[in-house]
Amino acid sequence: MSIPMIKLDHMSHSYTDEEGKQVYAVRDVSLSIQTGEFVAIIGTNGSGKSTLAKHFNVLLVPTEGTCEVCGMRTDDPDLTWDIRQKVGMVFQNPDNQIVAAIVEEDVAFGPENLGVPSEEIKKRVKAALERVNMTQYAHHGPHLLSGGQKQRIAIAGILAMQSQCIVLDEPTAMLDPIGRKEVMDTIHQLNAEGITVILITHFMEEAVTADRVVVINHGRLQMDGKPRDIFTHVRELKDMGLDVPVSAELALRLREKGISLDGTIITKEELGDALCQYS
Amino acid sequence: MSIQLENVSYTYGVGTPFEKTALRNVTMEISSGDFVGIIGHTGSGKSTLVQMLNGLLHPTMGQVTVNGMDIRQKSKAAMDMRHKVGMVFQYPEYQLFEETVAKDIAFGPRNMGLTEEEIEQRVKEAMEFVHLDYEEYGNRSPFRLSGGQMRRVAIAGVIAIHPEYLILDEPSAGLDPVGREEIFSEVQRWHEEKNITVILVSHNMEDISRLANRLIVLDHSEIILDGEPLEIFAKQQDLLHRAGVSVPPVTEVLQYLQGRGLPVEDRVRTVEEAAASIYAGVRGNTHAH
Amino acid sequence: MLTDITLGQYFPGHSFLHKLDPRAKIMATMIFIIAIFFAESLPAYGVVTAFVVLNFVVSRLPLKLIVKSLKPLWIIIVFTMGIHIFTTPGIVLWQYGFISITKEGVYQGSLMTARLVYLIIFSSLLTYTTSPIVLTDGIEHILNPFRRIGVPAHELAMMMTIALRFIPTLLEETDRIMKAQTARGANFTSGSILQRGKNMIPLLVPLFVSAFRRADELATAMEARCYRGGEGRTRMNELSYTYRDGIAMAAIVLVTGILIWMRWFI
DSSP states (O other): OOOOSEEEEEEEEEEEOTTSOEEEEEEEEEEEEOTTOEEEEEOOTTSSHHHHHHHTTTSSOOSEEEEEETTEETTOGGGHHHHHHHEEEEOSOGGGGOOSSSHHHHHHHHHHHTTOOHHHHHHHHHHHHHHTTOGGGTTSOGGGSOHHHHHHHHHHHHHTTTOSEEEEESTTTTSOHHHHHHHHHHHHHHHHTTOEEEEEESOHHHHTTSSEEEEEETTEEEEEEOHHHHHTOHHHHHHTTOOOOHHHHHHHHHHHTTOOOOTTOOSHHHHHHHHHHHO | OEEEEEEEEEEESTTSTTOEEEEEEEEEEEETTOEEEEEOOTTSSHHHHHHHHTTSSOOSEEEEEETTEETTSOSHHHHHHHTTEEEEOSSGGGGOOSSSHHHHHHHHHHHTTOOHHHHHHHHHHHHHHTTOOHHHHTTSOGGGSOHHHHHHHHHHHHHTTOOSEEEEESTTTTOOHHHHHHHHHHHHHHHHHSOOEEEEEOSOHHHHHHHOSEEEEEETTEEEEEEOHHHHHHHOHHHHHHTTOOOOHHHHHHHHHHHTTOOOOOOOSSHHHHHHHHHHHHHHHHHHO | OGGGOOSTTOOOOOSHHHHSOHHHHHHHHHHHHHHHTTOOSHHHHHHHHHHHHHHHHHHTOOHHHHHHHHGGGHHHHHHHHHHHHHHOOSSEEEEETTEEEEHHHHHHHHHHHHHHHHHHHHHHHHHHHSOHHHHHHHHHHHHGGGGGGTOOHHHHHHHHHHHHHHHHHHHHHHHHHHHHHHHTTOOSSOSOHHHHHHHTHHHHHHHHHHHHHHHHHHHHHHHHTTOOOSTTOOOSSOOOOOHHHHHHHHHHHHHHHHHHHHHHHO
16 A cells, blocks of 8 residues: 555644643544545634644644654654645635745745756746646736635645645635635646645535545544535534535434435435435 | 715726726615625625725715715714714724723724723623623733634624624634624624614625625626515526625525425525425425325 | 835836846946946036936836936935035125025036936836846845855845735735724824824734734745745746846946046046
8 A cells, every 4th residue: 555645643732821731732633644635624713623734744743643744754854844845735814825026936936945946947837827727927916816816826836846735724714705616626626636635624515525524623533534424414513513514404404304315415416316206 | 864875986096097996876775773785706896885884985976974964074973973883894803902802892982082981881891792701801912812702802892882883894704603603693683682783794695694684786896786685595696696696505405406396495594494495395295296 | 095006116118128137237226326426527427417318218218207216305306406506615606695606506516416316317227127026136146245244145135025025915904904993983194293103003003913923924834835044945037147238237337437537537
């Protein structure tokens, strides 16, 4: 079996709060993400999902247990830069991650840091902008772009580093519906091209589109499975303070009213099929 | 009592190369006691529209009156009238500045020239409104609270002005379902108990259909739809689609089921009502067989 | 709207001056500023004037831009003129009480004013024809040799880049916070100076808090993108000298040579 993209082994991250108490932001999480997967990590505000994600890029290192990226341990300082080159990160606020005052220059920032030769950078920047469909904005100032466009620039910056995995920490939380769609379409397309995608979100309609969903609650891994296995647990998710797809909730409520529907419904199409058969 | 806009237009950067019309010839009235939802894609003119309602922007053409008074005037009465329209901006937690939560909430009332007792009274009341205990949080620094708590402090700062009209711009942005529910249940209670008029700008159609009794849709600087939300969601999908906005998720599922020939009613506000509607439809259908 | 301002003074174009390497332009500007001070006679001023006009023509910038660059400094220009006209002793042309205008004064004043105006025009040509980013790059390269004596060339340039990037963002934010506080009854436009200063607190505190938050997030994002200072960094657009820079440098050296020759040998 090939080496997983990300492998967490009983990993915890704790810190000491103002009163001297030890607080666990992430506790005893074991998780393995394979190359090419699209994994959504969901949880409420403060569940520890962002803290978890920061480990994949060595912005944090585990206080207990281990985190490995492509077989490299993140607590080995000599490997930090190799890992960061492999795993790129997109953050929530589209404004606060763009460094340069020209789109093209910003996309070039990563490869410049890696010491890539000038001609090669130009090629990579051009290709990266094409992949996120932003070529026409290459010479614009980022402040003139929409939120969705800014996030696509951030993604292009990672592609230009030739990372194999993109971790997105609530990339759509500050965007409008159009921007959210742009970003989701882009990451799906990149995943289809072979890039591993880890999407941290609290929008379940985004998580539904992933290959696999991981639910984090109070720093612990609560559920891990295919979207269908996760989102049919309507009650448990609601108790954790998470939304569920409308169709899944409707199916549950109808079942409770005595209509015998399949317990695996999560989309409107499936609900429609089941109801048409029923009547 | 109402806010009236008469032939209001607004153009940014008049006479510069950046000239851009953000609002074109808008006439409308927001009546006391309404719960108005305003939707439209980014750049449709909705932020410009709400900023006119309390005089943060003055129309380049036309007139805005609050309870019959032209708020463009510089008189004391006009200024006081502007205080009747409270505004909670997007990410309001970024406007906190005082050393303590109580002082920050007191900023508005103090600017209105109230006495110390009145101010304290208002701060307590506003904190109660957002479910923050005065004794526990009043003397804390707002910068050491969680994001959700900071948002509530900022909303309390506007509530303390005792607005008759409350404008909320994406108040639930970035919050999870629990945080969203906390804020909206209070807004709804305030709307019902104090008969305060609420103007909610949001991309979240679910919130709009659940709360608003009137919906205004903006597109390309103009109002294209104005009416009962469920009516608009039921009948105007094409116009909504062209304006770059969607129907609430529940409505979308019900309309899909209708398309599949199921006799369900799509004018519902909640998942619970939707379940009842499908149940009735499916049962009716099976009985008919 | 606050966000309508343009960044720096850059006026995009494809002229000879636009295409010059920023290092060549910065150095040429510095040399010319020094050379201007060698000009003392009318013929020497003729040479300087011709050179400034030539540069302007080659830059293909509209004349109104040049006028615009002089506008904010008109007080200094008038002041320079006045000082020389009224204080230089010599043949009196006009007198009223103790105020007198001398022939030498007018001559000196005109020359000094011309010198100042040419200085402004010439440095404006630099900023009008060079984008802020390229200018930053040029400064970094020119400062690079001084790294050995502790000048943080890369860091200074990175600071300038980030500042340029965040000016529009922070202006937008200022506008938003101002409106939010105005909606709570804040007053930023009236009262005494002291009162106004105090009234700025509700604007400045959130602005600083936000700037620090942004700085923090930006630092994390930069680290995530493998930024570790200037060491081992390459650039997408490497600066390179071309024949154009040779021509420009030759021209500036020639003009300087002529001015020196006129100053001491004529």
